[in-house]
Amino acid sequence: MIQNNTNKLFLKKLFFTKIKKTYHEIAKSPKASLKNIANFYNLFKKYPAYYAPKAQPNVGYFCTTVPEEIIFAMGGNPIRLDISNYSFVKSGEEITSADICPTIKSIIGAVRNNFFNGIDILIIPSCCDAKTKLSELLSPLIDKFFFMELPRHNDYQTNSTQWVSSYKKLIDFLSKHIKTKINDKKLLAAVSIYNKRTEVFRQISDFRLQNAGIITSTDYFILANAAFISTPIEWTKMALALYREAIKTKKKSIKNKKRLLLCGSPLIFPDFKILNIIEELNAEISTDTLCSSRGFLYDPIIINEPTEDGIIKAICLKHCAASMCPCFTNNFDKYIDQIIDLVTTNNLDGVIYYNLRLCQVFEIQFSYIKEILKKNNIPVLFIKSDLGAQDIEQIKTRIEAFLEILGENN
Numbered sequence: 087m088i089q090n091n092t093n094k095l096f097l098k099k100l101f102f103t104k105i106k107k108t109y110h111e112i113a114k115s116p117k118a119s120l121k122n123i124a125n126f127y128n129l130f131k132k133y134p135a136y137y138a139p140k141a142q143p144n145v146g147y148f149c150t151t152v153p154e155e156i157i158f159a160m161g162g163n164p165i166r167l168d169i170s171n172y173s174f175v176k177s178g179e180e181i182t183s184a185d186i187c188p189t190i191k192s193i194i195g196a197v198r199n200n201f202f203n204g205i206d207i208l209i210i211p212s213c214c215d216a217k218t219k220l221s222e223l224l225s226p227l228i229d230k231f232f233f234m235e236l237p238r239h240n241d242y243q244t245n246s247t248q249w250v251s252s253y254k255k256l257i258d259f260l261s262k263h264i265k266t267k268i269n270d271k272k273l274l275a276a277v278s279i280y281n282k283r284t285e286v287f288r289q290i291s292d293f294r295l296q297n298a299g300i301i302t303s304t305d306y307f308i309l310a311n312a313a314f315i316s317t318p319i320e321w322t323k324m325a326l327a328l329y330r331e332a333i334k335t336k337k338k339s340i341k342n343k344k345r346l347l348l349c350g351s352p353l354i355f356p357d358f359k360i361l362n363i364i365e366e367l368n369a370e371i372s373t374d375t376l377c378s379s380r381g382f383l384y385d386p387i388i389i390n391e392p393t394e395d396g397i398i399k400a401i402c403l404k405h406c407a408a409s410m411c412p413c414f415t416n417n418f419d420k421y422i423d424q425i426i427d428l429v430t431t432n433n434l435d436g437v438i439y440y441n442l443r444l445c446q447v448f449e450i451q452f453s454y455i456k457e458i459l460k461k462n463n464i465p466v467l468f469i470k471s472d473l474g475a476q477d478i479e480q481i482k483t484r485i486e487a488f489l490e491i492l493g494e495n496n
């Protein structure tokens with residue numbers, strides 16, 4: 087972290103001078119016929135007001151490795167700040183470089199545009215090199231800042247002690263700033279609220295796998311991304327209403343759609359161009375492995391030992407040991423097994439592997455994934471893209487050709 091006060095002040099000035107204001111896009115109107123999906127889209131219309139000060143401190147964080155349950159149990163309001171907004175990229179590039187991951191540029195641009203103004207506390211984990219260096223740039227801008235170090239090897243036996251130790255350091259930090267103490271009862275209550283969210287997300291995921299075209303691909307990613315900014319109680323209530331409406335709907339699921347699995351880099355609001363293209367071509371993302379949707383919401387926390395330490399260990403198991411992110415090592419076999427299992431069990435037609443340009447960790451593993459999927463007769467298309475609309479036509483042509491091949495395979 088930057089310790090020298092002169093450097094800190096310089097960085098602060100650099101961030102907030104000569105800034106041309108840019109504006110975020112508002113989510114488009116819902117395309118689906120289900121009325122309860124509108125609640126999720128409406129959340130993004132209130133954004134960035136979502137970050138405005140609240141009764142509880144707003145604790146902003148990046149990445150799924152940060153334990154929201156612990157923040158919640160300590161009386162904070164956890165808000166995941168990952169954002170993929172093209173309108174902020176130029177502003178991010180003005181003070182960094184064009185040649186870094188677009189998510190990082192978008193985050194920097196959002197900070198420069200005062201988008202996250204109501205955030206009281208910021209947590210950044212050492213999940214990838216880009217986020218690690220981002221912590222250095224952002225820490226001088228906020229007094230209550232925590233850098234969470236994590237080993238990037240996801241074997242539970244080898245690393246659980248270090249993960250628990252990192253989470254305990256986070257607890258100490260939050261105790262100091264939120265002025266509250268943690269205990270097993272608070273942790274258990276928080277875990278139960280988040281597990282309820284997981285249960286409803288699983289019901290919706292399973293429903294979509296059985297019934298194509300009712301909750302569209304964009305709806306699905308909007309509802310998953312809404313969990314970044316809404317409380318778990320609010321999200322679960324809205325998602326349950328959507329699920330109940332979906333199972334009651336008279337509308338028949340659509341049979342002739344190509345059903346796909348989406349893997350690779352996180353898809354984060356508002357950069358949903360891949361989804362718009364897929365829907366335009368009458369195909370569907372039936373499920374995914376992304377850390378912004380299924381990888382964020384699907385796994386429950388399973389507590390074997392209901393003591394404070396036992397619960398913290400169980401939380402580590404969900405956030406670190408189960409992570410399929412390529413920033414970790416030791417999880418490639420699990421990742422490829424998950425892809426094959428999701429495709430074969432659900433009879434999906436193929437895989438789209440999406441790579442955010444300049445994110446090397448996702449790109450480096452693709453050649454192996456491609457060969458293994460080929461060996462298993464699973465068609466896969468690799469799409470590399472930036473944020474922004476410049477390559478929409480090119481991506482559309484490639485997905486169209488891929489869907490034609492899938493059609494010939496049937």
Ligand code: SF4
Pocket residue numbers: 148149150151168213214351352377378409411412413
């Ligand atoms: S891709 Fe990996 S490092 Fe990036 S937010 Fe997702 S889990 Fe975290």
Ligand code: SF4
Pocket residue numbers: 187188189190214215216217351352413442444445446447
């Ligand atoms: S997209 Fe890749 S490089 Fe960018 S923040 Fe996520 S993991 Fe890091």
